[in-house]
Amino acid sequence: MRYEQPTRLDGVGALLVAVLVTVTTGVPGLIAGTAVLIAWYTVPTLYTFAFGHLVVGALAENIATPYLVVLELGLLAILVGPALTLAASRWRAIVTSVVAIVFGGGVLALARGNGHLWSALGVVGLIFAIGSYGLHRYEHVALGLSENTYE
Amino acid sequence: MEVKQRYKSGVILGCLLACGAWLFNQPLLLIGATGIAASLLVHQYRFMRDVLTATDKLTLTQSITPSHVTTDKETSVALRATLPETTPLAVTVEPQPPVTATGLDPDEHRLTLVDEKETATTTFSLRWPIAGKFECSSPMVTLTDRAGLFRSQVSMGPSTTVTVVPRQPRTLHVGVSGTSTPTMFGERRTGECGVGLDPAETRQYLPGDTLRQVDWKATARTGSPHVHEFHAEIDLSTALVVDHRLSMATGTTGETKLDCLRQVALTYADHAQMKTEPLSLYTVGDNGVTTALGMESNTRHYTHVETILHDLDPTDNREQPTDQTGANQLRTRHENHTRRLPDTRSMAAALRTDASSFGRTLLPYVAEPRGYVQQIQDDPLFETVRTYLGGNSGSVITVLLTDDTHRTEVREAVRTVRRHSEHVLVFLTPTILFERGGLETIETAYDSYVEFEEFRRNLAYIDGVSAFEVAPADRIEAVLAATQQTSTAPAGGR
Structure with a gap:
């Protein structure tokens, strides 16, 4: 079940996705859009975000690129919306949006550039792994929990 | 993380x-x-x-009061967490007592700092069943984010140390007349000459002396034959007799009469083990002998003796002796006792009205209270030394550890055991120095102490007997210091 508090931002995002896929693809879009709205209301945000991408990916052939961009913005709103209920909400929302756009745009450009999706996948995995582990180690050392910490 | x-x-x-x-x-x-x-x-x-x-902002303080306790005592632990700024994280602080401490329910004493709460405090008690030096580690701080993605645990804040000491007298006085005796152990002079290494004297040659004994230099110097004499070296055995009757329970926890005498007995056991001297142990309860270990000098035996000494508790009058021989003796004694007294009384009553020569002759034998020796023989300490130490032979040193409650019995027991021992060492605990409130009236305490001192000196006057007092040093010092100005301290004993 959804544990985040719903916010206006992610509600608007979910509605935007539902309306746009309905408008662009008709009945299949209506069904898919309704499913996205239900998912937004019932399941945690990350599941809704992933499900929304599956829907958009499945219907992407019938959607024009400008609509796709707007759909992606709607999904981004779903992703960052719950951050508004946490401390430093604006900072979280803005930074998450910027990082997601830069990161996603860069990876997409890389995939388009060399024509190999797997290389882009590798870059995403590598950056995430290094970033996550780097933050973990930094905290470990800063708290003095590392055995090899020298003062 | x-x-x-x-x-x-x-x-x-x-x-x-x-x-x-x-x-x-x-x-x-x-x-x-x-x-x-x-x-x-x-x-x-x-x-x-x-x-x-x-x-960085969190301040933790942890204190334990008192930091020095005896086993099974409780200490109070106070934990305080202060965070001057609000944090988006949920912060919980959990104390980390050592595993040996008991009495802590972690769920009850976990501190939580949420929202605007800046300071949180908890106080709880810990019980320490095991002796040693223990450290209450730094409290464990757990930080959790509101999104439910991460959690960090870090040990921070001060650690505190608790010293748990076993229940035993901390400062033990062993001596005579309020003066400590440095040592009662080590080499002992036998007073006899014979085979040995330590030279005793040079004397004139007597018929029967061997050629090996001749001191040639002294012979040349004096012109008449002289021989060397050496101190005789003998193998000593030690017999420990420990009284643990109910009267030995007097005193504060950890400093009872028995606790004090236990230390002395353990010291003798250690000394015997170090010197590999044969050692025997007899413990006496209210109903007779509770332990009877014969003379042995192996490691297992010494360990057994020490274990028994450590486990020794004052007996209850209702307890039965564990030693079979003691139990049999006790049973016989009780039977005799219960049968004899009513019969004697009724016989005395009948003979008082009997004016015949037969009646007049018999009356003194039953009308008089039971004789002195009979009374003594009914006492377990006397019975023990008579039964178990009566057959001692060789160079045995008997160490008798008891108190001054049963003075007549102790005196007779010492005399009995002296007949069969090379030397008798008596360690006595003065009851007045152990009673709760015994020192409230210092004059009364001093008078009681003087009485005890007379009793101790009477024992020490017996040839081959040394008597010592054993008590917590602070209590005996208190008695002597308070009375120093008003009374003259008892003269030094032997």
Whole structure:
């Protein structure tokens, strides 16, 4: 079940996705859009975000690129919306949006550039792994929990 | 930093999207994966920053009172956490007592700092059943983010140390007339000459002396034959007799008469083990002998003796002796006792009215109270030394550890055991120095102490007997110091 508090931002995002896929693809879009709205209301945000991408990916052939961009913005709103209920909400929302756009745009450009999706996948995995582990180690050392910490 | 289930779910979703992008060659799914990755990384960075800020501002104090306790006593632990700024994290602080401490329910004494709460305090008690030096480690601080993705645990704040000492007298006085005797152990002079290494004297040759004994230099110097004499070296055995009757329970916890005498007995046991001297142990309870270990000099025996001494508790009058011989003796004695007294009384009553010569002759034998020796023989300490130490032979030193409650019995027991021992050492605990409130009236305490001292000196006057007092040093010093100005301290004993 959804544990985040719903916010206006992610509600608007979910509605935007539902309306746009309905408008662009008709009945299949209506069904898919309704499913996205239900998912937004019932399941945690990350599941809704992933499900929304599956829907958009499945219907992407019938959607024009400008609509796709707007759909992606709607999904981004779903992703960052719950951050508004946490401390430093604006900072979280803005930074998450910027990082997601830069990161996603860069990876997409890389995939388009060399024509190999797997290389882009590798870059995403590598950056995430290094970033996550780097933050973990930094905290470990800063708290003095590392055995090899020298003062 | 630990990741929680929600973070793992996010990673799995991202991986599924990435796999879908590769399988279906759909770059939009890859954008979804990057979005999830970006969200998780930003949350992680924010969490790390919040953790470092919170731990930097958090102040923890931990104190234990008292920090020096005896076993099974309780200490009070106070834990206080102060965070001057509000934090977006949920902060809990959990005390970390050593595993040997008991009485702590972690759920009850966990501190939680949430929202505007700046300070939290908890106080609880810990019980220490095991002696030693223990450290209450720094409290464990757990920080959790509100998004439910991460958790960090860090041990911070001061650690405190508790010293738990076993229940035993801390400062023990062993001596005579309030003066400590440095040592009662070590080499003992036998007073006899014979085979040995320590030279005793040079004397004139007597018929029967061997040629090896001749002191040639003294012979040449004096012109008449002289021989060397050496102190005789003999193998000593030690017999420990420990009284642990109910009267030995007098005193504060850990400093009872028995606790004090236990230390002396253990010292003798250690000394015997060090010198590999044969050692025997007899413990006497209210109903007779409770332990009878004969003379032996092996490691197992010494360990057994020490274990018994450590486990020794004052007996209850209702307890039965564990030693079979003692039990039999006791049973016979009780039977005799219960049968004899009513019969004697009724016989005396009948003979008083009997004016015949037969009646007049018999009356003194039954009308008089039971004789002195009979009374003594009914006492367990006397019975023990008579039964078990009566057959001693060789160079035996008997160490008798008891108190001054049963003075006549102790005196007779000492005389009895002296007949069969090379030397008798008597260690006595003055009851007045152990009674609760015994020192409230210092004059009365002093008078009682003087009485005890007379009793001790009477024992020490017996040839081959040394008598010592054993008590907590602070109590005997208190008696002597308070009376120093008003009374003359008892003259030094032997």
